[in-house]
Amino acid sequence: MNWATRHPGWAMFAAMAGLLAFLWGLAIPLAAAPEPIGPAAEQFADGARITVWLTLVAGSSGIVIGILAGVGKLSRFWPLRRICDAYVWLIRGTPLLLQILFVWLAAPSILPEDIVLSDFACAAIALALNVGAYNTECVRAGILAVPWGQVEAARALGLTPVQTFMDVVLPQSMRVALPALANNLASLVKDSSLAYAISVVELTMVGYRVQAESYQPIPVFVTTAVIYLILTTAFTTLTAALEAQLNTGQKR
Amino acid sequence: MNSPAPSPDAGLRPIIEAREVDKRFGSFHALKKVSAVFYEGQVTAIVGPSGSGKSTFLRTLNRLETHDSGEIVIDGIVLNDDLKNLDAIRREVGMVFQSFNLFTHLTILRNITLAPMRVRKMERAAAEQKARTLLERVGLLSQADKYPVQLSGGQQQRVAIARALAMDPKVLLFDEPTSALDPEMVNEVLAVMRELAYSGITMLVVTHEMGFAREVADRIIFFDDGVILEDTTPEVFFTQAEHERARAFLSQVRHGF
Numbered sequence: 001m002n003w004a005t006r007h008p009g010w011a012m013f014a015a016m017a018g019l020l021a022f023l024w025g026l027a028i029p030l031a032a033a034p035e036p037i038g039p040a041a042e043q044f045a046d047g048a049r050i051t052v053w054l055t056l057v058a059g060s061s062g063i064v065i066g067i068l069a070g071v072g073k074l075s076r077f078w079p080l081r082r083i084c085d086a087y088v089w090l091i092r093g094t095p096l097l098l099q100i101l102f103v104w105l106a107a108p109s110i111l112p113e114d115i116v117l118s119d120f121a122c123a124a125i126a127l128a129l130n131v132g133a134y135n136t137e138c139v140r141a142g143i144l145a146v147p148w149g150q151v152e153a154a155r156a157l158g159l160t161p162v163q164t165f166m167d168v169v170l171p172q173s174m175r176v177a178l179p180a181l182a183n184n185l186a187s188l189v190k191d192s193s194l195a196y197a198i199s200v201v202e203l204t205m206v207g208y209r210v211q212a213e214s215y216q217p218i219p220v221f222v223t224t225a226v227i228y229l230i231l232t233t234a235f236t237t238l239t240a241a242l243e244a245q246l247n248t249g250q251k252r
Numbered sequence: 253m254n255s256p257a258p259s260p261d262a263g264l265r266p267i268i269e270a271r272e273v274d275k276r277f278g279s280f281h282a283l284k285k286v287s288a289v290f291y292e293g294q295v296t297a298i299v300g301p302s303g304s305g306k307s308t309f310l311r312t313l314n315r316l317e318t319h320d321s322g323e324i325v326i327d328g329i330v331l332n333d334d335l336k337n338l339d340a341i342r343r344e345v346g347m348v349f350q351s352f353n354l355f356t357h358l359t360i361l362r363n364i365t366l367a368p369m370r371v372r373k374m375e376r377a378a379a380e381q382k383a384r385t386l387l388e389r390v391g392l393l394s395q396a397d398k399y400p401v402q403l404s405g406g407q408q409q410r411v412a413i414a415r416a417l418a419m420d421p422k423v424l425l426f427d428e429p430t431s432a433l434d435p436e437m438v439n440e441v442l443a444v445m446r447e448l449a450y451s452g453i454t455m456l457v458v459t460h461e462m463g464f465a466r467e468v469a470d471r472i473i474f475f476d477d478g479v480i481l482e483d484t485t486p487e488v489f490f491t492q493a494e495h496e497r498a499r500a501f502l503s504q505v506r507h508g509f
Contacts, residue, residue, distance in 0.1 A: 152316050153353035153412075157367035157419060158342040167366060171357045246357070 019234040023049050025229070036214030037223050040206070047206030048227050054120065054192045054202060055235070058127035059185050065128060066135025066181070067170070073140050084136065097194050104198040107236035123195035127188060134184050135177075142177030143169060175246045182239030189232050191218035203227060224240040264291035267423060267454055268313060273322035275308060282308045284478040285322065292422070295455045297465035297486075300475035301501055306458045309475065310425050313456070314345045327422060343371060346416030350428040354400035354409040354415070360387070361396040364415045371419065379418075386414040390444050406437030410444050417448075424448070426457040462505055466490055474498045 003011070026048055030041035039045070072084035091099065103126040108119055117125070146169050154164040174181075193204035199208075207224035211217045256304055268290040275283040281424045282305045290296060298306045311317040313324060315331055315338055324331040326341045344467055355363050364383035368374040374382075387393045390410040392403075409429055429436045429445065442464050449455055459465055465472060465486060472489040474482035481495045493499050 013468075147353075149349060149351055149353040150355060153347075153349060153355070154367075156314055156342060156345075156347040157415070158315065158339060158371040159367060160339065163370050167370065170353055172355075175357065 006244075008241040009186065012238055012245070015234050015237040015241065019052070019231075019238075022230060022234070023052060026148035030223075033223075035217060036210060036216050037081050040210045043206045043210065044203070044223065044227065047201060047203040048147065048231065050201060051189065051192050051203040051228075052231060054124055054127065054195060054200070055185070055189050055231075057124045058192065059188050061124070061128035062131035062184070064186070065132025066139045069132065069136040070139030070143060071165075073098050073136060074143060088133045088136050091130055096126070096191055097197060100194055100198055102126070103129075109204065119195075119198050119200045122198060123192070123200045127192060127195070129185050129189060130191070131188050136179055138177040138180035139173065141180070142173030142175070145176040146172045150242055154239070171246070175243075178239065178243050178246060181244065185235055185239060186232050189235055190228065264294065266290070267292045267327050268456075269314070269323075269325045270309075271323045271325075273309070273312060273319045273324060275305075275312060275317060275319050281478055283312070283319070286478070286480055287322075288473065288480060288483065290423075290454065292454060293452050294456055294471060295449045295469050296457065296471045296473060297469035298456060298458045298473045298475060299460070299462070299501075301483075304475040306475040306476040307427055308471075310427055310458050313425060314342055314347055316347075318508060343419060345423045345425060346419055346421035346423055347390060347425045347427065348409070348412050348416055348429050350431050352400070352412045352432070354408055354412055356400055359397050359399055360392070360403070360411050363400065363411060364418045365408070367415070368418050382418060385415070386417050387411070389417075389447075390414045391440075404437060405433045406440045409437075409441045411432065413441075413444055413448070421453075423454040423456065426455065426459065428458050428460065429490055430459065460505065462490075462502075474501070476501075 023045070027041040027045040031038055031045055033041070069084045069087055072080045073088075075081050075084075100123060103117075104119065104122040107122060107125075109115070150168050150172060151164055154163075154168045159167065192202060195202055196208065197204035199205070203224060207220050211220040214220065266289050268288075270286060270288050272285040272287055273283055274285050275281075284305075286305070286309055296313050298310065300306045306318055312319045313326070313331075327344055329337050329340055331337065331341055354360075355366065358366065359382060360381050364380040364386060365374075365376065368379045368382065369376060384393060384396065387396055390413060392407055392410055392414070395403060395407065395411075400411070403411065413424075413429075426445070430441050431443065438461070441459065445455075445457070445464070446468050457465070457469070467486075469486055472482065472484060473480055474489065474493070474495075476495075476497050482489055482493055482498050484494075489498070490502065493502060
């Protein structure tokens, strides 16, 4: 981690390049593996890509949701505050699996008939809403940690409230919120496995299918676990580097 | 410098007019119908004991505090809830804070260019050019690419002054600009402020630096218990203050100059 914190730019680049290389090169070494992994190499690679894609889509939407709801919770307009409170309360108080099933099964009856959501979209929406609720609290804590003097200085210079938020408060709040947001993202990599319940063919689903065909759960699940570990490591490196990047103003 | 400042007939143009400004914090009556007119080019030192309302008064002038009643007019614009007026006023009135309040996530250069680029829509190159000129003026050009935390308090405050100047304000408000500094750093900040004072910019300085007030200010305002007790020239204030309260205050802080 030391190298990564000293050269955050390179670490981010390395983690991203590594992740891409891993996702698209994964099938090559796996194909050389013995039964039952070798013949299923492409399936594993596809599953890993779906997992990462699901994580990125839900994770980035979740950050936007977290910022919006986090700001909403601090709003002076009480109905907005109540809505955001209710959202966080609802999501944190119910199981993620239930939320995924709800979006998958309930969305078709709520949405107009000409809008059809794919299984992947359902999973992404449910995961984004879920991680967004947890992000809300991180963002709120981050914003509260920005000293009021920073806001006063920006306002005194003539920046509008929106400019003050975007240029001063948000970047500084991220420095505080990022470790917690990174934690949520790492959880999301693993939580995305619940999408298997609504037949999204992500990594866990691939593992489940391959072991069902081969009756060899040990090598299959070990492989699956190793792939997850590599993915979470890449994401953690990425966020740690980003954290170091944002910390530049704090270094002495 | 030391002309009889408060006289409105000296041909000076009023730039800030405060009429019967009243402010309460809960049960605490911070400002009791304070009225004062400040003229273009004038350097006013606002002094007084802690809690006397001097900082609150300064902060109402760019609406970091709202006043409960009374009227404040800045360069012809009434300070009220109208955001358009407020934005116009804040563009004309710069502020330097006791705790510097530099943006910790931005380099020194970006601290100075942010407002000109966002508020005045200046091109980056022009804003940076201007920022460098201002940094040179406060003697910190070599620090342009550092972050605030890497600078000493005195250096940070000089950057804060440069940041305020980057908006070409007509008025600069200083809220105890040297109170958070180690003693050996006070002078470097006062030197910059002295240079500014002689450049003709309108300055309102809330301060405990009596030596500075006496030397640089055209006018001294003494606050006590939410009212202006004395409003006079430095000579008069320091030698023959009218009120006993002001004389007592002076004897308390006399070691300062």
